[in-house]
Amino acid sequence: MGKFISIFFIIAQLSLGSLFVYAGVRKFIPSPARKSSSTELVPGSTKEHMIKFIGGLKANSYFWPFLGIVEITAGLLLVSQFFAVAGPSCLYQ
Incomplete structure (x- = not known):
């Protein structure tokens, strides 16, 4: 069962x-x-x-690219499995 959970978390990440x-x-x-x-x-x-709010965020010249950079960075950290040890290890204690 523990191996199944580990594989599930890796696939989810x-x-x-x-x-x-x-x-x-x-x-x-x-x-x-x-x-x-x-x-x-x-x-x-x-x-x-919601349409007005998202339109306001896109109208800003800096927030939308900043959000894109943060999403790419977070995604690469999840895919690289570099910081992935902290998440599932909390479940086994």
Whole structure:
């Protein structure tokens, strides 16, 4: 059972790390403008607030690239297994 848990954690760390690297790299690739959706947003809705918030983060010239660098760094640390010893070892004590 212990070996299964170790393998599970390694697979989870590798997949999470690769997703972080992918998301971080996507921050630097410009995406084409989307067409407006056919449904209009209800003023004051949660979706409208989320769209405005993300739009504000992207409008900043420094936050979006900084977030991409942090995601790439965290993903590479997870994939490299360099700091991976601290996580699963806490479960066996």
